[in-house]
Amino acid sequence: MTPSTRRIPVSSSHVLDLLKRNARKLSFRKGRVIFREGESSDALYVIEQGIVEISALIGPRERRVFATFGVGDYFGEIAVIDSKPRSATAIAKVDTVVSCISRDKVWRMFARSPRLLVTMMHGFSQRLREFDHRYLQELLQHERLALVGRFAQSIIHDFNSPLSNIGFAADLVSEGDATHKEKTMANAIIRRQVDRMAGMIGEVLEFTRSSRRRVVLTMTSFDQFIEEMVAELRPGAARKSVAIELKTSPPRITIPLDRHRLPHVFSNLVRNAIDVMPRGGRIMLNFILGEREVIIRVEDTGPGVSPDVLAHLFDPFFTHGKSHGTGLGLSICKRIVEDHKGWISASSKRGGGAILTFSLPRSAELAASKRRKGSKNGSDLPEKRVKESSRRGRLGSRLNI
Numbered sequence: 444m445t446p447s448t449r450r451i452p453v454s455s456s457h458v459l460d461l462l463k464r465n466a467r468k469l470s471f472r473k474g475r476v477i478f479r480e481g482e483s484s485d486a487l488y489v490i491e492q493g494i495v496e497i498s499a500l501i502g503p504r505e506r507r508v509f510a511t512f513g514v515g516d517y518f519g520e521i522a523v524i525d526s527k528p529r530s531a532t533a534i535a536k537v538d539t540v541v542s543c544i545s546r547d548k549v550w551r552m553f554a555r556s557p558r559l560l561v562t563m564m565h566g567f568s569q570r571l572r573e574f575d576h577r578y579l580q581e582l583l584q585h586e587r588l589a590l591v592g593r594f595a596q597s598i599i600h601d602f603n604s605p606l607s608n609i610g611f612a613a614d615l616v617s618e619g620d621a622t623h624k625e626k627t628m629a630n631a632i633i634r635r636q637v638d639r640m641a642g643m644i645g646e647v648l649e650f651t652r653s654s655r656r657r658v659v660l661t662m663t664s665f666d667q668f669i670e671e672m673v674a675e676l677r678p679g680a681a682r683k684s685v686a687i688e689l690k691t692s693p694p695r696i697t698i699p700l701d702r703h704r705l706p707h708v709f710s711n712l713v714r715n716a717i718d719v720m721p722r723g724g725r726i727m728l729n730f731i732l733g734e735r736e737v738i739i740r741v742e743d744t745g746p747g748v749s750p751d752v753l754a755h756l757f758d759p760f761f762t763h764g765k766s767h768g769t770g771l772g773l774s775i776c777k778r779i780v781e782d783h784k785g786w787i788s789a790s791s792k793r794g795g796g797a798i799l800t801f802s803l804p805r806s807a808e809l810a811a812s813k814r815r816k817g818s819k820n821g822s823d824l825p826e827k828r829v830k831e832s833s834r835r836g837r838l839g840s841r842l843n844i
């Protein structure tokens with residue numbers, strides 16, 4: 444039941460007297476309509492006995508109840524004030540008696556009793572506030588559900604890559620002459636993909652819960668991680684005539700990584716590059732080792748990114764030039780990299796080709812501490828100080844089918 448803001452305060456006895464003197468009593472049986480939406484509005488009502496439900500159509504068939512009023516509450520005042528047709532329907536929920544005061548009388552009473560006007564306006568503003576609050580709650584819920592829908596779309600899309608890797612691994616072991624080593628490798632691929640998919644589901648839950656999952660950093664051999672990563676991504680890229688090349692070898696260092704979430708960054712960047720190179724091309728990985736961080740540069744031979752697109756690249760749901768893009772890929776990458784206390788940026792080469800660059804702190808303390816302000820993009824590595832890591836052989840090339 445709506446609180447007393449809809450009631451004429453008993454203390455305003457002269458207002459009540461005024462209302463009663465000017466009202467005519469009307470009785471409505473349970474279920475009878477007092478007024479309908481769209482009807483011209485000619486009166487204000489005060490409930491003497493019973494309960495009144497206010498509802499409106501919110502679709503061709505759907506009716507929503509907005510309020511239920513009881514004894515002492517008034518209703519129907521908005522249309523009386525603005526003289527527009529009723530925007531809602533009032534129905535007696537039980538046998539009900541109301542005092543009905545015509546619009547002319549209401550206006551005359553306003554002129555005579557500013558107190559009545561103030562009381563009504565107070566109730567009116569309270570009602571708008573309640574409506575605003577409810578509308579906001581519904582909007583938030585609606586947005587949350589829309590977000591879940593978009594994430595469902597994104598996760599289905601993101602499952603493509605691990606699923607095709609699992610398929611590849613399954614093919615590998617089903618070949619009669621598969622060696623023990625190949626079987627072990629296929630097994631490892633499947634295990635990692637399953638973990639990755641579980642991680643992706645976690646991402647969705649994390650986003651929709653709007654609370655951030657804590658990053659789980661474990662000291663990891665970076666070069667091994669990259670080699671495994673590339674080995675996983677190459678078959679899918681090769682199927683789209685895209686070659687993944689290591690321009691420099693991943694440095695042999697041990698750094699704090701979230702092994703479940705970081706692969707998502709690589710797969711999103713690679714998939715984006717593949718998407719913009721429908722006729723095939725190259726994706727080149729460069730690694731730059733600094734004192735405090737390792738920088739990973741992912742370049743492609745696609746068309747590059749125009750400045751207006753560049754400005755929104757990391758915005759959630761920003762997608763451009765794709766019919767099925769959710770626009771979440773890069774915003775998720777940014778989040779994951781930043782959860783590692785690294786940074787990510789994008790640029791475009793003059794002659795075409797995009798460059799996505801991100802950093803990962805080398806030490807657990809750095810990864811755990813807040814990113815230092817003042818240094819460009821959080822990096823303390825001017826180009827001159829960086830040292831390129833040396834080229835090494837890669838386990839991944841075995842999988843380049």
Ligand SMILES: Nc1ncnc2c1ncn2[C@@H]1O[C@H](COP(=O)(O)OP(=O)(O)OP(=O)(O)O)[C@@H](O)[C@H]1O
Nearest residue numbers: 715716719747761762763768769770771772773797
């Ligand atoms: N390597 C690239 N070259 C050119 N444009 C790119 C590249 N990577 C991303 N983009 C542009 O950035 C946009 C946003 O990328 P993002 O990964 O966030 O979303 P998406 O790829 O559109 O959707 P989804 O990741 O769900 O498939 C893309 O739609 C594309 O226009």
Ligand SMILES: [Mg+2]
Nearest residue numbers: 711715772773
């Ligand atoms: Mg993408």
